[in-house]
Amino acid sequence: MNEKEIKALVSLLDDTDEQIIIHVEEKISSLGSEIIPFLEEEWENNFNPEVQRRIEELIHMLQYEDLVQKLTFWLESGAVDLLEGMWLIATYQYPDLEYESLKANIEQIYYETWLEFKTGLHPYDQIKRINSILYGKLKFTSNTRNFHAPGNSMLNVAIESRKGNPVTLSVIYMLVAQKLKLPVYGVNLPNLFILTYKSNNIQFYINPFNRGLIFSKTDIDNYLMHLNLKPKDMFYQPCNNVEILKRVLRNLVISFEKLGDSVKENEVKKLLKLFEDEGAL
Numbered sequence: 001m002n003e004k005e006i007k008a009l010v011s012l013l014d015d016t017d018e019q020i021i022i023h024v025e026e027k028i029s030s031l032g033s034e035i036i037p038f039l040e041e042e043w044e045n046n047f048n049p050e051v052q053r054r055i056e057e058l059i060h061m062l063q064y065e066d067l068v069q070k071l072t073f074w075l076e077s078g079a080v081d082l083l084e085g086m087w088l089i090a091t092y093q094y095p096d097l098e099y100e101s102l103k104a105n106i107e108q109i110y111y112e113t114w115l116e117f118k119t120g121l122h123p124y125d126q127i128k129r130i131n132s133i134l135y136g137k138l139k140f141t142s143n144t145r146n147f148h149a150p151g152n153s154m155l156n157v158a159i160e161s162r163k164g165n166p167v168t169l170s171v172i173y174m175l176v177a178q179k180l181k182l183p184v185y186g187v188n189l190p191n192l193f194i195l196t197y198k199s200n201n202i203q204f205y206i207n208p209f210n211r212g213l214i215f216s217k218t219d220i221d222n223y224l225m226h227l228n229l230k231p232k233d234m235f236y237q238p239c240n241n242v243e244i245l246k247r248v249l250r251n252l253v254i255s256f257e258k259l260g261d262s263v264k265e266n267e268v269k270k271l272l273k274l275f276e277d278e279g280a281l
Helices: 003-014 018-031 033-045 049-076 081-089 101-115 123-135 155-161 166-179 219-224 241-259 263-279
Strands: 184-189 192-198 202-205 213-216
Touching: 003 018, 003 033, 003 049, 018 033, 018 049, 018 184, 033 049, 033 123, 033 155, 049 081, 049 166, 049 263, 081 101, 081 166, 101 166, 123 166, 123 202, 123 213, 155 166, 155 219, 155 263, 166 184, 166 192, 184 241, 241 263
Parallel strands: none
Antiparallel strands: 184 192, 192 202, 202 213
8 A cells, every 4th residue: 555545544543434443443453563653643633532542552553563573583583682672572661662772771881881890800899890880880779669660671761760670680780791791691580580690610699689799509599498499400590581581571461460451461461472382481
């Protein structure tokens, strides 16, 4: 369809015949996300609240379907780029968020850290230096007051507000540390997401939600004992990017459940199912 035909189609959303409306919505849905700019233009020019509501629902549906396709492609391509995965999750709430903008923000945090970082230090001291910059100079902190807010799971919100949950703070920390060539990776603990510094001859753990607190395997043993859980290898070793995004999506399910937003809760559950359908358990 050309631009004139698309505009004519979108204009039919204010028709009074319900059957025509259904047909128009089905046709618009079949055109994909490319039609969103025309829908947005019609929303701005149409002052009928019912038509605006229909347009908003169509835009959200098209954006959601586009997100499903992009996440599926990310998974099938090997889930290599963690930042891209986190960006995709953030676009669920912030569909206009650009990947390059998010990447530039991470680059700036890295640059601020790199300016005061020293490569010759002992790994413990390197981590302490990062802690000093992220939590001292840049003022990152844990968001305990609104722990279950959906924005806590959005990387762009965590960067802008300097507040996040264990996963978003860990992702920021890990992305910066890895750009500094440090072997820092995510670890999936029950009820808490942490990081591990793991090289050939040294391994210890970092809690970005507690200002980068450094601790040992024995501390994890005690933590699991306190929860009455048996030790598993996954509680001590690095997890992959797929597991990190699954953790983010599970947190979002809980967030929307607590808000009573069953529509978004179910949509996020469907996103989570993509990972399970790919055999990414």
